[in-house]
Amino acid sequence: MIKIAHISDTHITSGEAYKGYAYDLIVNEVNTLDYDLVVHTGDVTNEGLREEYERASYELKKIQKPLIVLPGNHDARNVGYELFQKYIGALNGVYEWKDLVIIWVDSTIPDLNNGRIGGYKFQWLKEKLEEYSHKKFKIVASHHHLVPLPDTGRERNVLFNAGDVLDLLLKHEVNLYICGHKHVPNIYRVEGLVVANSGCTSCRKTRKGDVNSYNIIKIREDGKISVATKRVTGDIHKREFKIKKQRIFIPKRRRLFRIIQMSESNVSDRVYFRERVFKNAIRAINERYKPDLVIHCGDMVDIGIERYYSKAHELWEKIKPEKLLVPGHNDITHLGYELFREYFEEPKILEKGNFIFIPIISVQYETPIGVVGRIGQKILREHLREYEEKFRVVVMHHNITPIPKSREIGFLEDGGNVLKILTEEDTNLVLTGHGGNSLGIKVEETPIINAGSISWELHRNPFGNSFNIIDIYEDMVAAFEIQATWGSRKLLGLWKIKTKVPWN
The missing domain is CATH 3.60.21.10 (Metallo-dependent phosphatases)
Structure with a gap:
C-alpha cells in the first residue's frame, strides 16, 4: 500500500x-x-x-x-x-x-x-x-x-x-x-x-x-x-x-425511451446559420430516428429579435414529436425574454410515464454567464426529491462540467453548488447545451451530456454540426452524437444505471 x-x-x-x-x-x-x-x-x-x-x-x-x-x-x-x-x-x-x-x-x-x-x-x-x-x-x-x-x-x-x-x-x-x-x-x-x-x-x-x-x-x-x-x-x-477498467456494456433489457438532444441552432439570416443543415436534421429526426421527445438546450436564435424568433418557430414546428425547449443566453438578448414566452412559452415540468423532465432556467440578460441562484437551487432539490420514484432528467442551457476545446471561465457561476445537488440527489440524467461542443461524462452516478451546435458554423466540434440521440434502457443509458449533415454516428457514452423506478 x-x-x-x-x-x-x-x-x-x-x-x-x-x-x-x-x-x-x-x-x-x-x-x-x-x-x-x-x-x-x-x-x-x-x-x-x-x-x-x-x-x-x-x-x-x-x-x-x-x-x-x-x-x-x-x-x-x-x-x-x-x-x-x-x-x-x-x-x-x-x-x-x-x-x-x-x-x-x-x-x-x-x-x-x-x-x-x-x-x-x-x-x-x-x-x-x-x-x-x-x-x-x-x-x-x-x-x-x-x-x-x-x-x-x-x-x-x-x-x-x-x-x-x-x-x-x-x-x-x-x-x-x-x-x-x-x-x-x-x-x-x-x-x-x-x-x-x-x-x-x-x-x-x-x-x-x-x-x-x-x-x-x-x-x-x-x-x-x-x-x-x-x-x-x-x-x-x-x-x-x-479502480475499474473501461468496458463496453451491451443493453440486456428493453429500450424505454429515446431523446433527441440539440442546442445552439442560432436561427438567423446571417451566413453562419446553416439552415439546410437544420432542415436536414429535422427530416432525419422525423423520418429515421422517431424519438419520444426532442429537447433543445438553448440558443434557439442568434439574437432575440422578432424576425429570428418567427423563423425559428416555423422551423421548430416542423419537428413532429413532442418537444421541450429551454432558453439560452442568446435567446434573451434585446426583446428575447418576451419573445421567447410569446413564441415558445415558459418551459414547464414535463411528465411522460415513468420519466420526468425538469427544466432549469440558468440564463441572464445580455451575458453568457449563467446562474441558477440560491432559490433556484432550492427548487431544483425539491423537484428532484418530489419525483424520486421517477427517472429524473434535468434540462438546462449552461454546462456544469468543462467542455473540451472551449475556454472555461465558469459560465455557470454557481455550478459547484448545482453539481453537488445533482449528484447528491442521484439525478438520473442531466442535459446541457453550452460551449459549442458535445460531451458525455458521468460524475458520481449521474450522466451529464452536453450537445454541440446543430446548425451554427461557429462551433468548436471537430465532428461538425451535430445532435445527440439518447436511448434509455432499464439498466443503462446510451448516448450517440449524430453528424447533422451526413448522419454518421459517434459514441458519447454508455453508462450502467440504478434507479428506484418500478419499470412495468
Whole structure:
C-alpha cells in the first residue's frame, strides 16, 4: 500500500493569513504516522514575496518525508515563480515509486487567479502520460480544480482549458487528480478518475466556517483508492473507490425511451446559420430516428429579435414529436425574454410515464454567464426529491462540467453548488447545451451530456454540426452524437444505471 499526505494552501507569510499552529499540528501528525510521501498542491506562500519564500523554505524542511511541492497562483504573484524555483524546486516534474507515478504540472498564470495547462505544458503532460502509461497507478497533481466545487461562492478561477485537461486524463486512464486552490475539501468520481481537492492546511481563509484540513490518500495493490479529509478537529470524511477498467456494456433489457438532444441552432439570416443543415436534421429526426421527445438546450436564435424568433418557430414546428425547449443566453438578448414566452412559452415540468423532465432556467440578460441562484437551487432539490420514484432528467442551457476545446471561465457561476445537488440527489440524467461542443461524462452516478451546435458554423466540434440521440434502457443509458449533415454516428457514452423506478 502507498500512503500519501495531500496538503495545500499553506499561505505562509508574516501576516494574519497564516496559521502557523495549524501547520505545525498537521506536519507533526504527518511526521509521526506512516506516510510514504507528502504532496503540497500549491499556494505555499501568500504573495510570492522573497521573505515569504525564505520562511516557507524553513517551514517545509519540518516535513520529514519525501516531499513534492507545486506552485499555486499566490506563489506566482510578483514574479514569484522565479523565487519558487530558487527556494523550493521545479515547477513541473515526475516522481516514480514502485507501481506509482506522480506527474505534477504548473497551472499558474502570473498575477491571475485563474489557471491554464496549455501550449507546451499540455504537450509535456501528454508526453509524460504516454511515457508512463505502463504504470499501474497514475496521479496528476496541479493547483487549480477541474470540475466546479460547492461552497466556493462565485465559480471562477478554474483552468481555462479544464475540458481539454479532463479529456486528456480520462483518455490516458489516470487514476487520481489532486489539487487545491479554493480552500474546500471535495472528492468526486468522474468516470474512472477520482478528483480530490484539498482544503487549506494553514490559511485563515476557510469556507463556510470550516477549519484547516488535509487529505489522506491510500492506494492499495488490489486496485482500491481511498481519500479521506482529516480536519484539525479530528473529524474524518472518507471515501473509497475501486479502480475499474473501461468496458463496453451491451443493453440486456428493453429500450424505454429515446431523446433527441440539440442546442445552439442560432436561427438567423446571417451566413453562419446553416439552415439546410437544420432542415436536414429535422427530416432525419422525423423520418429515421422517431424519438419520444426532442429537447433543445438553448440558443434557439442568434439574437432575440422578432424576425429570428418567427423563423425559428416555423422551423421548430416542423419537428413532429413532442418537444421541450429551454432558453439560452442568446435567446434573451434585446426583446428575447418576451419573445421567447410569446413564441415558445415558459418551459414547464414535463411528465411522460415513468420519466420526468425538469427544466432549469440558468440564463441572464445580455451575458453568457449563467446562474441558477440560491432559490433556484432550492427548487431544483425539491423537484428532484418530489419525483424520486421517477427517472429524473434535468434540462438546462449552461454546462456544469468543462467542455473540451472551449475556454472555461465558469459560465455557470454557481455550478459547484448545482453539481453537488445533482449528484447528491442521484439525478438520473442531466442535459446541457453550452460551449459549442458535445460531451458525455458521468460524475458520481449521474450522466451529464452536453450537445454541440446543430446548425451554427461557429462551433468548436471537430465532428461538425451535430445532435445527440439518447436511448434509455432499464439498466443503462446510451448516448450517440449524430453528424447533422451526413448522419454518421459517434459514441458519447454508455453508462450502467440504478434507479428506484418500478419499470412495468
